[in-house]
Amino acid sequence: MAAGPLVVDFPSMGAALCFNSLESLLRDSASGFLAAVSAAPAPGAADLTNFHRVFSRVLSGYPDPPLEAIWFFSALSFHDSPGDLRSLLQLLSAFTASSPGAAKPLALLAPVISELFHSDKTRRETEALVEAVLSYISICSSRPAASADGASADAGRLLPAFGELVKVWSVRHSMDRCPFQVLFPLAGEEARRELMKEGCSVEYLAGVVVAEAFLLRLCLKVQNGTGVPRAELQKELKMWAVSSIPVFQNQHFFGVLLNMLLNSPLPVYSLLSADDEILVRDAIYDALILVDYSFINNVSGVDQADLLPIYLSRLIITLDAVNDARRKGDQGRAMSFVNAFSISNVPNYLIKWATCKAGFGAVSKPIANTPQALLKWLVDLEDKGLKVFGDNSSWIKGRLIYDEVKNGFGNRMIHSGADLFFIDKQSGEEVMDTTKGSEDEDAVEMETTGNAFMAAAQSMKVETNGIRKRKGCGNEDAAAVKFVKYKVEDGSVKDYFLSANNGMSSGSEVENPQSDDEMEESD
Template sequence: MAAGSIVVDFPSMGAALCFPSLDSLLRDSASGFLAAVSNAPAPGAADLTNFHRVFSRVLSAYPDPPLEAVWFFSALSFHDRPDDLRSLLQLLSAFTASSPGTAKPLALLAPVVSELFHADKPRRETETLVEAVLSYISICSNRSAPSSTVGATADAVSLLPAFGELVKVWSVRYSRERCPFQVLFPLAGDEARRELMKEGCSVDYLAGVVLAEAFLLRLCLKVQNATGVPRSELQKELKIWAVSSIPVFQNHRFFGVLLNMLLNSPLPVYSLVSADDEILLRDVLYDSLILVDYSFINNGVGVDLLPIYVLRLVITLDAVNDARRKGDQGRAVSFINAFSTSNVPNFLIKWATFQAGSGALSKPIANTPQSIIKWLVDLEVKGLKVFGDYSSCIMERFAYDGVKNGHGNMIHSDADLFFFDKQSGREFMDTKGSEDEAVDEMETAGNNAFMAAAQSMKGVTDGMRKRKSCGYEDATAVKFVKYKVEDSSLKDYLSAANGISSGSEVENPQSDDEMEESN
């Protein structure tokens, strides 16, 4: 961001005004924009000429214009031509050519994804635009710059404090009564929106949220188009697309946002699909995020893997319990096997041992998610604060919490969470003949004293710090009209890029390295 004051001319006012910073200019301009739009005699009739002139000059002063300035300028242009999403996408992408990182080009797309969610457009146009957004994201995600110091620094830059005012500018067309962050980020989920509301949130995190929203939107459209398709076939097709797309995006923030969505079920897709379809999408995400060992996650340079690995631990446990509730023992064992052979157990054991500061610390009896989480919670009960900010995330899995968010699925009691192999250290083999035997050998364990201690440590709040203007009810969310079209273009693109067709079997999805080798 340029330092020093900013002087801008307002010809119609016959005056030049001095602003101490770009942030103050954006705040005043956003306030003026909202007032002009409110006082206009009709939608789209506000006179925004002065703002156009000012921000044309502001943008020309930067070799790589700040995201917030680009957002405001594009909001002015979109106000003149509402619903022209193709032009909006082209305008936003034009400002990213000189950006050294990958985060800003993705973060800039938030208004496009929001408009695709809200706008009532013909079905084919919506599909085409969503595919265009994802294709653009794929291109940006494969830039080489983020590996450099300059690119990494650009991605880690914080959003200006005026970011919240820009959110209001982009949300004003739909509602002044709902939280602006709900309007602009309709598929982000409460946890992600709370993070975006924090001062100092990074452009990198915003990019991950936008990518997760575009990803979910595409999955929802595929579900809407699948009328008459058997559920098993649909789940297989969605899993193929998800597993093919995730390594193309190569985005740790995106991966973490999806894990957080699963942690706080139901998924934020209730205005687009039915409750049964939400369960289907959750199963697809469980399979895509747990069963595949993505190399870009394990090999992240300069990336804090702890939040992702902690979330993978808890989500795997949820997925195992969910599969067992549904009577799918083979799927439960597949989740356990995938976790046990991943990098997650060893990483968490080393990390917790370091946090505890004891080289003689006993190790878990096995690398299963049940054993790892029991071991870590036991350390917390003994007073070793190994989890820090993640303590409540873990402890809530040991509480009697009632019904989950209106879905009717009871959270398992503490004792039900502890089912693990009786033979210490045994590896479960995901073979056809031994799946049921392996699961049958798992038994529940736990003692009342330990559970009482874990229960007493659970936080008394769930971290829901709402802004005064932001409730989280979303009763007025707009639904897409359900439709069915041939979805060949994106399948062809993914087939060419990943060597996978929509008819492939993905009972045991490959890693992204294996996919590349197969090509």
């Protein structure tokens, strides 16, 4: 991207300026901009006329101007009219009309999201601008992938001077805080560290920007939900998230959201209370776990190995979501996560990847497709020499040990098969039904057992006729429990968990979410 000498002509003046590269021009200009702003007698009083002239000529020399040059020029324009975010959005979109793909137009929006976050505009005005940004993101996301000719401009790497441009855009709000924290306030520490690395990709920056816009919209929905029942508000958040993710269809955006959940709480402490943050986090858990998006599973032109971090993150956040639901006593929600994970593409992908790396026949399959069993299986493979988690290996192992000690997963995983167990509170029988269905199955009110199943199962012994009786129960008058065994692949189980109208719903599951394929057909 403009690695050679750069000549800026001024025909009307009969002169020209020569720079070693666009990189050197950007660094010198950013330094001059910051010095001029610092020396100005009042905010907005700096004279930036010469910068305007130079960068107007620079941009006119490119059919598809570099992102960094557009960012600097737009910073000059915004400095002249601070607060006019709609004009800023229009300016940035005008410069990317000829961009072949979606990455650069989306990445350019970072200053707009930052200014919306720091803005003192009314909530209604802010919400209208956020909607405009999301509409633009949706339009850009529908663009086809960049061709080979446009790859260097759209899906390339950021120049090393990118960090200096971050300072240019953050100086209005703080000269003391980390510039990346000011410009990317909703990105989270993990994403900011990635952006600070030299040579970060434009596509990753685009994913961060979309994630910030997504999170900001959820926060505004919560802020506007004063007086709305929590269950109703939670449902609205989930349905909006589930319907928006396949529209954005951005792999990096999906990965950034996963990392936000891995490093919870979400970076919204200045916008929401602790209780409201939990509400938003639960909505994102549902949107990322209960729906298996085709744009993640069917990414054309992408090395499947590049998807490994996403699938590993989905595994870990599912386990986190299950544990979180169990801590809250919501066993139905916990098992809905386990069920959705077990029938998703994640277990198959991770098993195939590990088997291919280790060699066919070299490893046995995990005892079940549950998140606990699969994570333990991968950790065991890591201990045997297979590199699975990279630099996060120690952290993952420590997390698994903590979960096993706290929740007893080690004992729970010794039972083979991906079976789901439920307590039938309506029955007085003490049997385990191994059939796939019964006449009164639909009429039975069920809830998942979680820890209750293990406690009860350990107190029962197998009789030759298939009847299991309690062994050493302390309370003979306690209500009898019927255990009904289902296979994960049973359609009845899928319908039971994923239906919004079942009696087990706690208001936490996504209610009848459309798949992204169905959404496309409905459009």
